[in-house]
Each structure stands twice: as structure tokens, then as C-alpha cells.
Amino acid sequence: MTAGTSKLISRQKPTRLARITQHLKREWQLYLMLLPTVIWLLVFLYKPMYGLQIAFKDYSVFRGVAGSPWIGFEHFHILFENDQFLRALKNTVIMSAYGLLFGFPIPILLALMFNEVLNQFFKKTAQTIVYLPHFISSVIIAGIVITSFSPSAGIVNTILGWFGVDSIYFLTKPEWFRPIFIGTGIWQEAGFQSIVYLAAIAGVSPTLYESAVVDGANRWQMMWKITIPSIMTTIIIMLIIRIGNILEISFEMIILLYQPATYETADVVNTFIYRQGLQGGQYDFAAAAGLFNAVVAFILVMTANTISKRYSRTSLW
Amino acid sequence: MRKLSLLTLAMLGATVATSPAFADGDLKIVDTPLELTIHMHWPRAQGYGVGGTASEIYPVEEAARAMTGISLTDATVGSNTTDSNEAMNLLIAQGDMPDIVGGHLIKQPVNEFGPQGAFVPLNELVAEHAPNIQAFWDSHPEVLASITAFDGNYYYIPYLPDGKYGRAWFIRQDWLDSLGLEQPQNVEELEATLVAFRDNDPNGNGEKDEVPYFARQWEEVNRLLTLWDARSSGSDTYHDFYIQDDKSIAHPYAQDSYRDGIANIARWYAEGLIDAEIFTRGSSSRDYLLSENLGGLTHDWFASTSGYNGKLADKVEGFNFIPFLPPASPSGVRMEEHRRIPVKPDGWAISHTNENLVETIKYFDFWFTEQGRLLSNFGVEGKTWNMIDGQPVFTDAVLNADAAVNSQMYLEGAQIQRGYWQDYRYEWQWTAQAAREGIELYDTEDLLVEQFLGVAFTKEEQAVYDRYWPSMRTYMLERNQAWILGTGDVKADWDDYIKTLNKMGYEKIIDVINSAYTRQYG
Secondary structure: OHHHHHHHHHOOOOOHHHHHHHHHHHHHHHHHHHHHHHHHHHHHHHHHHHHHHHHHEOOOOOOHHHHOOEOOOHHHHHHHHOHHHHHHHHHHHHHHHHHHHHHOHHHHHHHHHHHHOOOHHHHHHHHHHHHHHHHOOHHHHHHHHHHHOOOOOOHHHHHHHHOOOOOOOHHHOHHHHHHHHHHHHHHHHHHHHHHHHHHHHHOOOHHHHHHHHHOOOOHHHHHHHHHHHHHHHHHHHHHHHHHHOOOOOOHHHHHHHOOHHHHHHHOOHHHHHHHHHHOOOOHHHHHHHHHHHHHHHHHHHHHHHHHHHHHHOOOOO | OOOOOHHHHHHHHHHOOOOOOOOHHHHOOOOOOEEEEEEEEEOOEEOOOHHHOOOOOOHHHHHHHHHHOEEEEEOOOOOOOOOHHHHHHHHHHHOOOOOEEEEOOOHHHHHHHOOOOOEOOOHHHHHHHOHHHHHHHHHOHHHHHHHEOOOOOEOOEEOEOOOOEOEEEEEEHHHHHHHOOOOOOEHHHHHHHHHHHHHOOOOOOOOOOOEEEOOOOHHHHHHHHHHHOOOOOOOOOOOOOEEEOOOEEEOHHHOHHHHHHHHHHHHHHHOOOEOOOOOOOOOOHHHHHHHOOOEEEEEEEHHHHHOHHHHOOOOOOOOOEEEEOOOEOOOOOOOEOOEOOOOOOOEEEEEOOOOOHHHHHHHHHHOOOHHHHHHHHHOOEOOOEEEEOOEEEEOHHHHOOOOOHHHHHHHHOOOOOOOOEOOOHHHHOOOOHHHHHHHHHHHOOOOEOOOOOOOOOOHHHHHHHHHHHHHHHHHHHHHHHHHHHOOOOHHHHHHHHHHHHHHOOHHHHHHHHHHHHHHHHO
């Protein structure tokens, strides 16, 4: 290497183009591997952005995106005049915040618990059971939820009945919608999400534990002093990603579970868009609502990233 | 077929009044074979061919080719989705349209994009070249009005269902018998009957587990409104606008009669006369509540609901679930609000790229000739049906097959959503006996009300409607469920409710609908 470097120095400084060509020649395999992802991003994420302009247009499918006339912020104006949109926005934020508050720590706890289980058979069985709901389609999950909370035959009301509580028609009560929805989400996804943390825990160097054992640490201390600090980076990255997706609530589940009677707490921006825009074929209006949603999510993820960079020196970029 | 009663034959005879303008040999449209491309997207098949597979030609298509000389080849867009709206948008967005655009839910797009130039207006073409379609319009002007776009032209030939009745009131006659009750004739008697179903253990299992009134769709709880002189909808779509006093359009949920009706429904719900889980039980509730011997009364389709008598004969002893006349309201009106819509938003249209307009419209007209109509309803003669005593009769193989007759027809290429006029004789032949008797019973009284067949808006009217209606509908349904569930009192809330509706643009919506209605129906 030293010989090569001296040769380079002795020659004239290579042009920028030559340097890039040389770099590509040396690293082309890496770029080849990168290529499919770049193409995917361009085709599925960047090209559709062209269509975002319909949020500012009086869009007609027949005239096309380019041929439809501009109308400025009219769709946004109508949007913010609508009380139901503001309610949906509020519900989205509340539901996401609760989802984050209760849904984020549970996969970490699960991973830590799995890590402490010594009986391999029990561990594998338990893991399979908690992963399973992730692979069931939302329609079936919704069916299970509706049946479980049914006032006549549901298991929840049956159990409440043992304690002398009158049966409650949960799915028509606005005050019960959020707990049921968030609980269902946790039940469905917590197991699967714990895989990331289990992988991070597996990456912690065993020497740390060995030296801790020599120093007389118990399992509890090892968890607090070694495992959690070691996977903190993963936890923070996952948290930032979660915050970025905070407004993307699994709205198909809401559509399956909500009723006009529970719109008050259940209607989120995406279900509002679905009813208002897509069912009525108002694509331009729906695009405006979707764009607004995306802008809010962008601000949230930027903020989270900045805070994280400042206080924990971990960040996405 | 011999089972057809005289009354039925007379009824059917009235619907057969097509005008056969051509003699048999004159069905040829072109001398040299002509090939046209078609987009045909509908729930049962996403493509023009057996089960949506383009390479498997429908037997009906083969026969039509031989008769007319015109063959259709598949050019369906969006065959990977079952959502016909989405497929239509894809088709229009990509710009390259086939000669004929057909299938499910095409009315809204053809009326929107037709005036923009995507589809060919059919008024003059039909008047000049399609005598059979024109004859149908001449005898059904209100149907023609209903499919007309805001510019006064029409852009598609619709699928025209036949037969009058859709849903009916069904009751467990065997429960009535075991309790020694008569069929309820008015709303008071109906309430007494429901109370008896709730309290007197008609299923005889010693438990108070009966569900007096139930429905597969929660919206059917609002159908009870018609028992108190209110309305739940003006068409076969739930919560639709209706024709008030034969002259203007209004919404049923903004009327005083609605307030009083909902108060009664809320009372019934609180008293346990209506299924407590009606909002979440969903589409399987009829199956479940009937087969478990729990449900007493519902409002559902004639044909499918009657079918349970056969299905459950072995499972539930004495099971007899039959249609009965709608109970009279306090003002003495018996109303069956639901009926078959005479015209569907499905059918076919000619796209702007079509270069054989006259041949295409003549081809559309072919399906309204007697030959064409038989072909589109029953399939190929000699294969699935035969003409017996001047009546088309399905073969025993078709009637006795495991698959329902309609499912078999879909594979033949009959009863698919082209622009055609359905013939009720097709359905009658495989309708259960209980349903046939029910239809005859319903025919003895004047139960049906005029239907609102929809309006076509101008761009400005559409903008007003789109801006206010979806939110108002949401608000109406929220209050509707809340009142029925008892989380609000309709009488106390009523003034605020009306005030909110007005604030949300009720007057504006009613204005645009009525101006469109007047323009369209005159």
C-alpha cells in the first residue's frame, strides 16, 4: 500500500472523473447490490411523488395529472373547515401516542424475558405463540375481537359476568374503542417486534457477562447494567422509526372494528380520507389530506431525530 | 314448470312484451366478420371469458358471433383487482381504451368522463340504429332519465333487472303457531308478537335466549322506521335520499317522522325486542340465529331467506320461516320500502377510440331483440334451456345441479353485466316455493313506493355535494346509532340535530339535488 501511495503522489493528481471511475471499478459489486433498492425507491416512492401535485389541482382521471387545472390550496381550505377532519386528526395523535406509550416498551420487555428463559423447549414454544398473531390477517383478527367482546357469547363478558358485572356492548362504546384497538395491536405485533431486540441481545459480547459473573453480579444486575445499555442504540433507532410512522395507524383494523357509534374516538385521518375521498372518488381531496398527514409525520421524525442526536448521540442520519 | 300458477304466468306474460323488430335471419350485422375489443370488469369475472379467463370463450359469445358476425375480444384492464372502480380508473388513466367499456359500476365514470370526451353519446345512435333499445326507452322514460348525464346525453346501455320485489318481512310461523298467535297486521300487534317471542319461550328450550328482531345488515334496523310512517331510504342503497310527496327530493333522516320513528326503535332496542348485537353480528347472523333456533323475525331477501326452510328442515323441528305482509303503520299504511331497482349502474358504453360506432350500437341492440334477450338470460338454446309451450325452460341438468342457476349462467356468459334486459322467468324457475307464495302474497296489495333513481350533477353541483354530503352522512349515522343504543335522547336532541344539519350544509345539498332532479326528470 505504501508503494502504491507513493506512486500516486509522484504522478499528477488524477481528475475527478478518473477517480470516480477508479472507485467504481474497485467497488462495483457494492453498487450492484445497492442498485435494486435504488430502483425500487425511484419507481415506487419517488415517481409517485409527481402525482402529489393533484392535492393542489382539480384532478380528473381522464385529463391526467398534467392536464388538470391548478386550484391552489382549496382542498386544504375545505379540509380545515371540516370539524370531522380536526376530530380525526386529534384521534390519530391520541391513538398513536397511546400506541407508542404502551406498545413500544412491551416488545423490549418480551425480548428481555425470553433472554432470561433457560428451558429451551418452553422458550421456543412461547416465542411461537407470541409470533403467531402477526401472521393472521386483519380480517380474522377483527373477527376474533368482535367475538371476544360480544355481549352475549364473548369471553370477556363471560368473565365479567363471574364477578357480577353486567355485560357491556364494548364495540359500540366510544370510551372502549381505544383500549380495545391498542390492546389488539399489541397482542398482534409485540411478539414479532421483539425479534429485533432478541437479535440485538444476541450480539452483546459474552465476555461482558463472563466478567460480570466473576465480579459476582446477579442476573437482574446483568440485565440492567449490561443487556439494556448494550441494546440502547437499537431501542432508540426503533423509537425514531416508530415516531416516523406514528400517523400511519393500521387503518384497515379500524375500518373493520369501528361503527358510526364509535366514530367519536375511532375515526382517524386515514379512515376519514377513506370515507370522504376514496369512496366518493375525490382523489385530489384525499391526496391533500394524505399530504398533510405526511408533512406532520416528517416534522415528527425530524424532531425525534434531532432530540436523539443531541441527547444520546444516536440518530438515523 | 307445470308448477307455475295461472297468476304467475299472467304476471310473467306482461314482462315478455319485447318488440322483436327482426325476424330470425336478420340478426346479421356485418357480412365480413368484425372484431371489437372489450373491457368487462365485474365481481364474478375480471375479464371477458369464462371466469374472467380471456382464452375460454363464453358459449353465449360463440352463439352471438354466429348470429351477428361481430366478435368481442377481451381487453380488460385491472384483472388483478376485484375492485371495479379501481379498474375503471386504471383504464381511463392509461388512455388506451378498448372499443367497448363494460361491467360493474360504470354509470358514475361514464357520466363524468363522457361529457369530457372519453365516451360516445348514444342518443342519436340509438334513435337511428337501435330500434329495440329505443322501444325500451319509449316504454320506460324514467329509466332513460335516470341514466342521463348532466349534459342531457346518455353514455351507456344499462343492465336492467326484472322482477319487482327484493326484501320482505319474514316471521317464524311455527313460533306463532306454538304460542297461539296470528300474524301481526299492524305495528301494535307486531310489538305484542315480539314481546311474546321474547318472553314466552317459543323455541321451547326453557331459556330466555330468543332474539325477536334481527338483521344481517345493521342498517335494516332503520327499516323499522317504515312501521311508523317514516322512511329509511329512497332507493336500494341504504340512507339514500327519497322522493317526498311525489315532487321533490329530501333526506329521510331530516324529517319529524324520523324523530318519532327512532324514538320507538330506541324503545324496542332498550326492551330487548331488537337483537342487542345488531350492530356487530354481521352477515352471518341470519345463518347463526336461524340454525340455532333463536331468531324470530327479519327483513331480508325473498329468495335466499326462503331457502332456509329447505336447509334447516332436518335441524330445527317444524322450522317454518315465511314472508308476511308489512304490518300497517299507525296511519294505516302498509309499505314495503325495498324493491328491486329497475336499472343498475352496470352495463356497457362505447369509448371514444371506437371506429365502428354504427356496428357497435347495432350489436348492443341485438341483445334487446327477442333472440338476444333469451341468449343473455338463459344461455344457448338446446344446451341450457329449451322452448316449451312458448316459454324458455331450463333443462333438468341446470335446475338440479349443485351450483346455483345464476352461478352456472355466469360461466355460460349469460346474466353477465353487459347492457341487457333481465327476464324474470329466469329467476322464477329456481325460486323456492315459500318465496313464490310470498311474492304472490305481496302482489295482492299495493305495497311498493316510488324509487329515487339518482341524479347526474353538473361540475358545480357535484362540488357542493362532495363537499358536504360525506360529512353529513357520517354525522347522521353517528346520531342514528347513538339514539338507538340509548346514549342520547332523540326527542331532547332533535332541535340541535336539525341545527347542526343546517350548519353542515343540508339546505345546499337539497338545493343541488333538486335542481338536478328537475333538469333530469322534468
